[in-house]
Amino acid sequence: xxxxxxxxxxxxxxxxxxxxxxxxxxxxxxxxxxxxxxxxxxxxxxxxxxxxxxxxxxxxxxxxxxxxxxxxxxxxxxxxxxxxxxxxxxxxxxxxxxxxxxxxxxxxx
Amino acid sequence: xxxxxxxxxxxxxxxxxxxxxxxxxxxxxxxxxxxxxxxxxxxxxxxxxxxxxxxxxxxxxxxxxxxxxxxxxxxxxxxxxxxxxxxxxxxxxxxxxxxxxxxxxxxxxxxxxx
Numbered sequence: 001x002x003x004x005x006x007x008x009x010x011x012x013x014x015x016x017x018x019x020x021x022x023x024x025x026x027x028x029x030x031x032x033x034x035x036x037x038x039x040x041x042x043x044x045x046x047x048x049x050x051x052x053x054x055x056x057x058x059x060x061x062x063x064x065x066x067x068x069x070x071x072x073x074x075x076x077x078x079x080x081x082x083x084x085x086x087x088x089x090x091x092x093x094x095x096x097x098x099x100x101x102x103x104x105x106x107x108x109x
Numbered sequence: 110x111x112x113x114x115x116x117x118x119x120x121x122x123x124x125x126x127x128x129x130x131x132x133x134x135x136x137x138x139x140x141x142x143x144x145x146x147x148x149x150x151x152x153x154x155x156x157x158x159x160x161x162x163x164x165x166x167x168x169x170x171x172x173x174x175x176x177x178x179x180x181x182x183x184x185x186x187x188x189x190x191x192x193x194x195x196x197x198x199x200x201x202x203x204x205x206x207x208x209x210x211x212x213x214x215x216x217x218x219x220x221x222x223x
Contacts, residue, residue: 030210031210035214040146043152088151092212096154096157100151101150
């Protein structure tokens with residue numbers, strides 16, 4: 001069964017705006033990872049945040065983690081048309097990586 | 110990060126046949142994982158493949174339907190047996206590495222069963 005719940009399921013914004021996606025999970029984790037998937041292709045690893053970290057940055061990406069609320073957010077700043085994709089959070093417990101349902105992001109020119 | 114390749118990239122198969130998907134990694138890894146992504150859905154773990162031992166299957170997946178081989182530390186195969194249209198999915202190979210177990214994915218195999 002899926003551990004993560006992502007919100008919203010779909011998001012449509014104008015190019016240049018910021019996009020925020022949220023992920024909630026149910027059990028304790030070692031880390032949480034975010035991925036991007038373009039048009040049903042392979043997954044691109046975006047960022048990993050460990051359970052003892054609260055925030056992490058990578059280029060235009062900002063990820064936060066609140067273990068007390070069992071939630072994470074992914075912020076994409078200054079969005080571009082090329083950011084149009086599905087974004088998934090995935091949580092790692094002991095060994096397995098379990099995925100959320102994903103957010104479909106559309107950037108309108 | 111690991112470079113992972115899969116063959117075939119896509120295939121269209123007839124009901125009742127079997128397809129074997131290959132996964133090659135450019136470095137030695139202990140654990141390899143096979144995931145399924147049904148149309149419009151998220152990823153579900155099928156099994157974990159360790160070299161030298163039987164694969165460990167997740168609930169809802171059985172070895173007779175999804176036999177896995179792991180002959181060495183850089184290669185694995187997943188067979189989808191006796192296929193039905195419900196097996197139409199993207200099948201992805203994955204490996205974990207690094208200090209914090211970042212997990213990387215292959216490009217996927219898009220399977221359509223008629």
